[in-house]
Amino acid sequence: MSTFYLTTPIYYVNALPHIGHIFTTTVGDTLARYLRMAGREVYFLTGTDEHGQNIERAARNEGIAPIALADRVVAKYRELRDRLEFSYDDFIRTTEERHKRGVDEIIRRIEAAGDFYTAPHEGWYCPPCETFYTEKELGPEKTCPVHGTPVEWKSEENVFFRLSKYQQPLLDLYREHPEFVRPETRLNEVRAFVEAGLRDLSVSRANLEWAIPFPGRPGQTVYVWLDALVNYISALGFGADDVRLYDKFWAHSDVRLHLVGKDILRQHAVYWPAFLMSAGLPLPSVVWAHGWWQRDGRKVSKSAGNIVRPDELIDRFGPDSVRYFLLREMVFGQDANFSDEGFVDRYNGDLANGLGNTVSRLVTLSRNAFDGKTPPHACSDNELAPVAKQVAEEYRTAMEDFAFNRALESLWRLLAETNQYLVARAPWKLIQSEGPTPELARILWNGLEAVRIVATGLLPVMPRVAPQVLAAIGVPAPPTSFDALRWGGLPTDVPIPAPAPLFPRIDKAAYLGEAKEKETMETTTAAAP
Structure with missing residues (x-):
């Protein structure tokens, strides 16, 4: 029986889930159920991303601890699991000790490869994305190209990952395995981004309390994307004593599939395989990037103020009607309007x-x-x-x-x-x-x-x-x-x-x-x- 490892992105806990979040999990659950009926052995993972500046700010605004905010949002995700009958095998939280062990282990491997160094870092930063952008990537009036919100200038001493070292290996990957990024339009975008030249990537932050401490680098914490991406292997036991799941569904799995939104494709199709190459670990088989759910011509998001909450739809129409609509209305890989x-x-x-x-x-x-x-x-x-x-x-x-x-x-x-x-x-x-x-x-x-x-x-x-x-x-x-x-x-x-x-x-x-x-x-x- 062939093995199939299937993941959704882990969802940020700075706000309650909306239709964009449940869409990817609905796709993952539908695919997992289909593959099981087709005779494959499936391991289906989802979870939550609970570290970073956005969580820290949101919790401070409410006067509560970040973990209290995370616990509340996670409870909502688990409620939706029961209502929408999601059949995932595991739910990973980045605040769990098993995840920290995985992060520490991949950092140890990348450090051993000589791919970290410390240097000053400054640039335009989008807090919701937790990502730096170049001047030419910014929208009008220095706004985030994803959220349309103002970016901020940041300058601090950080740990850098030698991403530029992996420019050619990544281009070789895309050429030899064009199925690595789907659909093809997204592969073309990723390839063009890498061909334009990769800069080394800041993978730590200074003066951020709500994050995993960076091993061997006092005063630095792990950048949220290096932290978050490791969930796909930490959930399987990477970095722990018992690595049976890791061996079966990552090291030796027939398929390792990441379902992601197009706004986080760069992190999954550029940063993540580069981290894994450096650490000497197997790469995912496919990164499948879907489009956005839009309302009033804009991406459904908290920052846009056009959120569609699933609870009311479920109450009125039933959970399976919501699942059907999401899968029937969107051409997977393109944007759709709600x-x-x-x-x-x-x-x-x-x-x-x-x-x-x-x-x-x-x-x-x-x-x-x-x-x-x-x-x-x-x-x-x-x-x-x-x-x-x-x-x-x-x-x-x-x-x-x-x-x-x-x-x-x-x-x-x-x-x-x-x-x-x-x-x-x-x-x-x-x-x-x-x-x-x-x-x-x-x-x-x-x-x-x-x-x-x-x-x-x-x-x-x-x-x-x-x-x-x-x-x-x-x-x-x-x-x-x-x-x-x-x-x-x-x-x-x-x-x-x-x-x-x-x-x-x-x-x-x-x-x-x-x-x-x-x-x-x-x-x-x-x-x-």
Whole structure:
């Protein structure tokens, strides 16, 4: 069985999670569930980044200790784990002792390679990014190119990493392994950045209390990105006595995949492999950079003031509806726009009208015709079977390519074909005119079987609703492999319960009115003295 190590970025704890944070974890969880069903042995990691100037400032503003702020935000992430049914194997916190051991060990190795030195450091610094930028990288009026907020000039004595030494090895990596950065557009960006010339990187900070002390460098603490990136191996036991997980899922894993947002691609595709090269450690296989969720034309972020909190969406629409929207709406690797109207349209159109109504119609017809059971006759020779075969192949190909929107489009194509098949044969009329005939049984069985295949494909995406759909059509337990995508798996003549509404339709006008009223109240409150 091949091994697959899958990570999200670790999330900064200076504020509560928003839709941009849960998106990457939703992608990771969907991919982990898919890979497990595809027969791979998966280890899925997420966590929180808890050191640095931003945390220190945020905690000071609230009059609490940084660890108290971190604990509160971590509790929220764990609450969302339960609500969205994230199936990660581990949650790493950079304030844990196991992480500090890993940081100390990689620094020891880089020090032994002669890749650290001390020198004065000054430049334009963005506190939210915890990153220095050159003059030409800055936005108008000396603003951060990511956040659009003013940068500040910093000057201090720091420890530097000889990043320039790894310019050619990195370019060789990108040439020999073009799959290292995906999608290709991001690889081109990274390659251009490195080709323009790498400067040595400051990897320590002075006068920062909330950070890991830099070993052997009194008065210096570890730069948050050197600290944070090590989480991917410290969580597996790197630097500890027990390195079995590290050996299995990093040193000898078939795939080591980092899912990241495009704003932290440089750190993951330039700094991180350079640190690992210096330390003599294996590199990740792939760094997959997705786009941003935007609202009102700007990246969703705390600094932009356009945050979309997941709690309200989950409360109103259910967790699986949120998961579905995030994966269906974004072309993975590109930016996507969030709007309340778009969310309601997708929910009503795809889920309430598409999946929900199809399940309800077929279950009701089958129960009425066959004494509360699935049809007594299966059918292998019909118009839907070849469509289902093609859809299953398209779905698998799209999922392997991280094209989650295309995978879902293919499943909904099978739903659309199923509804056309039913309309053409009008089983509701056959029940009245001819009763429970073998022909009726085959028509309804075909429709239910198509729904079974759709629900099987949805298991990684909608881990709560997909099993409910399967149970509603007579499949008692969700399958554990994609062998279930083959035509012919629906049980015949088994009891099925009365249909319950899976996705109650939302009154769009009323919902948008409520959202607008809430937004107005929040704006008024924020503007109040």
